[in-house]
Amino acid sequence: MYVIMGATGNIGSKLANILLDKGEKVTAVGRSAERLQPLVDRGAIAAIGDIADAGFLTKSFKGVDAVFAMIPPNYQTKNFRKDYNEIGDHIVESIQGSGVKHVVFLSSHGAHLPNKTGPVKGLHDVEQKLNKLDNVNVFHLRPTYFMENLLANVGMINNMGITGGGIKADWKFPTIATKDIAPVAAEHLLKRDFSGKTAHELLGERDVTMNEITKVFGEKIGKPDLKYVQFSPEDEKKGLMDFGMSDDASEQLVELSQAINDGIMAVGRTAKNTTETSIEEFGDFFAQVYKSS
Ligand SMILES: NC(=O)c1ccc[n+]([C@@H]2O[C@H](COP(=O)([O-])OP(=O)(O)OC[C@H]3O[C@@H](n4cnc5c(N)ncnc54)[C@H](OP(=O)(O)O)[C@@H]3O)[C@@H](O)[C@H]2O)c1
Numbered sequence: 001m002y003v004i005m006g007a008t009g010n011i012g013s014k015l016a017n018i019l020l021d022k023g024e025k026v027t028a029v030g031r032s033a034e035r036l037q038p039l040v041d042r043g044a045i046a047a048i049g050d051i052a053d054a055g056f057l058t059k060s061f062k063g064v065d066a067v068f069a070m071i072p073p074n075y076q077t078k079n080f081r082k083d084y085n086e087i088g089d090h091i092v093e094s095i096q097g098s099g100v101k102h103v104v105f106l107s108s109h110g111a112h113l114p115n116k117t118g119p120v121k122g123l124h125d126v127e128q129k130l131n132k133l134d135n136v137n138v139f140h141l142r143p144t145y146f147m148e149n150l151l152a153n154v155g156m157i158n159n160m161g162i163t164g165g166g167i168k169a170d171w172k173f174p175t176i177a178t179k180d181i182a183p184v185a186a187e188h189l190l191k192r193d194f195s196g197k198t199a200h201e202l203l204g205e206r207d208v209t210m211n212e213i214t215k216v217f218g219e220k221i222g223k224p225d226l227k228y229v230q231f232s233p234e235d236e237k238k239g240l241m242d243f244g245m246s247d248d249a250s251e252q253l254v255e256l257s258q259a260i261n262d263g264i265m266a267v268g269r270t271a272k273n274t275t276e277t278s279i280e281e282f283g284d285f286f287a288q289v290y291k292s293s
Helices: 010-021 033-041 054-061 080-098 120-131 147-160 182-191 210-220 233-242 247-262 279-291
Strands: 002-004 026-030 045-048 066-069 102-106 137-143 163-165 173-176 197-202 228-230
Touching: 002 010, 010 026, 010 033, 010 182, 026 033, 026 054, 033 045, 045 054, 054 080, 066 080, 066 182, 080 120, 080 247, 102 120, 102 182, 120 137, 120 197, 120 247, 137 182, 147 163, 147 173, 147 210, 147 279, 163 210, 210 228, 210 279, 233 247
Parallel strands: 002 026, 002 066, 026 045, 066 102, 102 137, 137 197, 163 228
Antiparallel strands: none
């Protein structure tokens, strides 16, 4: 039996489906019976509750082979880092209370750094907490910037006729499709081939620039002249707040753009941390979302 936190999310849902496809038993954690129903229809057990409740999590973790742990981002929070730390404490408490021995933790590229990485700082803190657990094997999965983040540009294209953000237009950076993250998590949950505390980055198919991404997406949606505009930190923050994010969440995402622009999170690309899906392939999905918007 495997417990999947965030089972209705980008990665958790894909991961739960991979395990169900293989005939494994899955407990799917989320807050809504309705959103978990598609997994229940495929044989999963729903664990409905809030992960702020460590008792609920401990109960879900009892007697299982391995856990996929993740921290849901809350873009309305007053303090992103504090939030991640509090949920991290609940996860640690639940691991200790349940006796589970294998955990795959969804962390992030850049989580080796303690500061200047926006939301990733909180994942660094949680990695450190998990590393202190005795006799528990933890695999920190550190994927880079999700291609799915780029879907936020659909609204911008519709409203302003451009794409834009805080990342420099001509700066190559790694980006990954979430469908390439879930199989790696599944493989390690199933094989439990990790011991002690280990970390593994996932950097997507190749590094690309925002100009290249915009060209690919523009051609896919029939707007070959689509332009990317780099916003100032002030304009990026204002845009994120107008989009409904809190002051702190917006601040953290601006800091993350800066970290990408400064290249401080860089780790070497290898065959092992390179994944399949290209930005061109993701562009087909982007175009579908754009056309149905
Ligand atoms: N975006 C990036 O570029 C990037 C890169 C590297 C790492 N990361 C990290 O990846 C993680 C996000 O992964 P994701 O995109 O797969 O997540 P996601 O799509 O945002 O999904 C969040 C999941 O958490 C569940 N959830 C939210 N609040 C909950 C609560 N209080 N109690 C129980 N369940 C709750 C949601 O389910 P319900 O709403 O149905 O309850 C949903 O299943 C974050 O930790 C982020 O920092 C992100």
